[in-house]
Every structure is written in C-alpha cells, then in structure tokens.
Amino acid sequence: MSDRYWLLLYLIAVxxxxxxxQPCYLLLGLLAVMLLSGSLRWRLLRKxxxxxxxxxxxxxxxxxxxxxxxxxxxxDYLLLIxxxxxxxxxxxxxxxxxxxxxxxxxxxxxxxxLATLAAGQIRLMSRLIGDYRTAFExxxxxxxxxxxxxxxxxxxxxALLEHxxxxxxxxxxxMRSRGVFDD
Amino acid sequence: xxxxxxFIAPQFYxxxxxxxxxxxxxxxxxxxxxxDEETIPRLAVITALAYVVGLVMxxxxxxxxxxxxxxxxxxxLFGIRLAFLAYSLVLLLQALLLGAGGMTAxxxxxxxxxxxxxxxMAFSMRWQHRRHPLPxxxxxxxxxxxxxxxAVALVLGLQPAIAHREDGTxxxxxxxxxxxxxxxxxxxxxxxxxxxxxxxxxxxxARSRGWLDV
Numbered sequence: 001m002s003d004r005y006w007l008l009l010y011l012i013a014v015x016x017x018x019x020x021x022q023p024c025y026l027l028l029g030l031l032a033v034m035l036l037s038g039s040l041r042w043r044l045l046r047k048x049x050x051x052x053x054x055x056x057x058x059x060x061x062x063x064x065x066x067x068x069x070x071x072x073x074x075x076d077y078l079l080l081i082x083x084x085x086x087x088x089x090x091x092x093x094x095x096x097x098x099x100x101x102x103x104x105x106x107x108x109x110x111x112x113x114l115a116t117l118a119a120g121q122i123r124l125m126s127r128l129i130g131d132y133r134t135a136f137e138x139x140x141x142x143x144x145x146x147x148x149x150x151x152x153x154x155x156x157x158x159a160l161l162e163h164x165x166x167x168x169x170x171x172x173x174x175m176r177s178r179g180v181f182d183d
Numbered sequence: 184x185x186x187x188x189x190f191i192a193p194q195f196y197x198x199x200x201x202x203x204x205x206x207x208x209x210x211x212x213x214x215x216x217x218x219d220e221e222t223i224p225r226l227a228v229i230t231a232l233a234y235v236v237g238l239v240m241x242x243x244x245x246x247x248x249x250x251x252x253x254x255x256x257x258x259x260l261f262g263i264r265l266a267f268l269a270y271s272l273v274l275l276l277q278a279l280l281l282g283a284g285g286m287t288a289x290x291x292x293x294x295x296x297x298x299x300x301x302x303x304m305a306f307s308m309r310w311q312h313r314r315h316p317l318p319x320x321x322x323x324x325x326x327x328x329x330x331x332x333x334a335v336a337l338v339l340g341l342q343p344a345i346a347h348r349e350d351g352t353x354x355x356x357x358x359x360x361x362x363x364x365x366x367x368x369x370x371x372x373x374x375x376x377x378x379x380x381x382x383x384x385x386x387x388x389a390r391s392r393g394w395l396d397v
Binding site: 072085095157169 | 187188189190192193196197211214215218220221223224225226227228229230231232234235238239268269272273275276278279280281282283285286287348351352353354355356357358362381384385388392
C-alpha cells in the first residue's frame with residue numbers, strides 16, 4: 001500500500017478514536033497498536049509518553065484539583081483523556097516511523113518538495129542547536145545565569161540565521177544545476 | 184501554545200478542517216508561480232527555522248515553560264498566504280515527527296497561529312513607519328503571539344460546553360474559559376516579548392541580506 005493510503009488510513013483512525021468515549025475500547029486500541037507495531041513498540045511508547053507528559057500531567061493534575069474541590073471527580077475521565085491522547089500520539093509516531101512523509105504529501109508537488117527540503121533542514125538545525133547546547137554546558141562549571149543564557153541565545157540565533165542563509169543559497173544552486181527551474 | 188492531540192471534540196475540529204481547507208486552497212493558489220528559485224529554498228529553510236524555534240523551551244514563572252512560535256518571521260519574509268502554508272507544514276511535521284500538536288488540533292492551530300498570527304504581523308509590516316519601523320514590527324510580532332494564544336485558549340475553553348456526558352463530565356478538554364484563558368495568556372505575555380526580540384533580530388539580518396524590500 002502506498003504512503004498516501006497509509007496517511008489516509010491514519011486520518012480515518014484518528015477520527016474514529018475521537019468518536020470513542022469508553023476508556024476500555026481506547027485501551028484495547030492501544031494494545032492493538034502495541035502488538036502490530038512489532039519491535040518498534042517500546043520505542044514508540046516511550047517517545048509517546050515523553051511527548052505527552054508535560055501537557056497531560058498539567059491537565060490531569062489541574063482537573064484533579066478542581067474536580068476534588070467541586071466534588072465532581074471522575075476517575076474514568078482521567079483514564080479516558082490520557083488513553084485517548086496516548087493512542088493518538090502512538091498512531092502518529094507509528095505512521096511516521098513506517099512511511100515517508102514527503103511521499104505521502106505527493107498530491108502536491110510543491111508541498112512535497114517543501115516538506116522534503118524543510119525536513120532535511122530541520123535535522124541539520126536541530127543538530128546545530130544540540131551542538132551549541134552541549135558545548136555551552138561543557139563550558140559551564142556552575143549553573144549559568146541569565147546573562148550567559150542570553151549570550152547563548154544570541155549566538156544560537158546568529159548561527160541558525162547564517163546556516164539558513166547558506167543552506168538557501170546551496171539548495172537554490174543545487175536545484176538550478178539539476179534543471180528544476182528550467183521552463 | 185499548541186493545542187495537543189485529543190483535546191478538541193470532532194464537533195469542532197471537523198468543521199475547523201473545512202474552514203482551514205478553504206484557506207489552504209486560497210493560500211496555495213498560483214503557488215508554483217509565486218515560488219521562484221530564490222523563494223523555494225528560502226521558504227523551506229525558514230520553515231525549518233520556525234520548526235526549530237518551536238523547540239526552544241522558555242522557562243516561565245511558576246515552574247512551567249513555553250516555546251517560541253516563529254510565525255512573525257514567516258509572515259515578515261513571505262506574507263500571509265505563504266506564512267500560513269509554511270506554518271501549517273510546520274504543524275504537520277511537529278505532529279508526525281514530535282507528537283506535538285496533532286492531526287485533531289492541526290486546523291485550529293493552523294487557523295489561530297498560522298492565519299491570525301501571520302495576518303497580524305503582515306498588517307504591522309504594511310502599516311510600519313518608514314523611518315522608525317522597529318516599534319511596529321515589535322508590536323506586530325508580540326500581538327502575533329498574544330492574539331493566537333487568546334484564540335487557542337477560547338477554543339479549548341469551549342470544549343466542555345461542546346462535548347460532555349449527560350452528567351456534565353467533559354469528554355475532551357476539561358476547563359472552561361475562566362480557567363484556560365488566564366492560564367494560557369499570562370505565560371504568552373512573556374513569550375510574546377521574546378518572540379518580538381527574535382523577530383527583530385531576524386528582521387535586521389534579513390534586511391542586511393536583501394531579503395526584504397524595505
């Protein structure tokens with residue numbers, strides 16, 4: 001099956017998941033995804049849990065506090081919302097691990113083209129930021145203050161902009177040399 | 184500022200897809216003609232920059248954190264239509280690669296941040312003072328964070344009224360606007376300031392490289 005059909009299937013699954021309001025069915029769906037995703041399952045689960053941790057913890061604790069104060073607490077709501085979000089995030093990660101997103105977006109040549117170029121640049125820029133952070137941390141003996149953090153932010157911004165400028169020029173030249181802009 | 188996956192009811196996100204779809208069609212009309220050999224790579228690279236900027240977490244008072252958006256930069260360099268499309272692509276990549284946002288939240292996030300944010304910034308660019316543009320740009324970039332944050336907060340705050348069980352238990356996001364509006368808006372008063380500074384830094388850089396017709 002082509003990547004585009006997998007994307008379509010995923011979108012249908014997402015809508016179906018949001019139409020289910022019984023936590024037990026969502027947990028069954030989660031179990032099915034875990035079984036079907038094979039050797040990827042624990043990596044996907046860990047990634048999904050980490051990505052939803054911050055927001056879901058804040059919402060769950062907020063709900064717990066407010067609902068207890070109003071004497072309206074429902075444990076099944078907490079299970080429902082967390083199971084649903086976990087299943088949706090797992091489905092998204094499972095899809096992105098299995099398909100080429102640029103190929104799935106090929107219904108629009110320009111969009112697919114932009115997605116491919118942007119995804120490549122995202123990897124490079126993320127690595128650049130990671131390198132800057134690691135280098136900064138390795139230079140700091142104690143916890144950096146706001147002034148040092150500001151200097152890091154400025155250096156990072158400058159490095160990213162320089163990278164963006166060079167990358168845009170390089171990509172443009174590469175595309176021209178391959179005849180992309182020939183009419 | 185993103186709404187994560189699973190907190191918006193289908194009664195809201197499905198119609199939102201219709202509205203966003205209309206704007207995506209509008210924004211992508213004549214796309215190939217508007218993108219030349221300089222614009223395509225620059226748009227791709229700045230889209231990547233907006234994505235990466237969204238990864239930079241800012242510590243906020245109270246122990247929480249927020250992230251920058253990058254919509255002001257996109258709108259400043261490419262106008263509303265391309266900025267809206269590029270930011271929608273950022274949201275799609277964030278949903279599929281990072282698990283941030285998500286497909287059920289995508290149309291709302293795209294309309295709030297990509298369309299409202301880009302429009303605010305583009306209008307500030309249009310109305311900027313020729314000799315003293317900085318305050319206009321800073322205000323535009325600031326409001327391009329605050330107004331979408333307000334829109335996102337209102338959408339989230341509507342969810343308990345839209346989708347709930349018979350006994351009133353919410354099915355999606357649990358808090359009404361009285362809780363969620365201040366909770367989202369207050370941190371963004373700080374994030375907006377940082378975003379404005381970043382946008383001004385990019386504006387200076389873009390102007391020095393001839394990316395802007397200013």
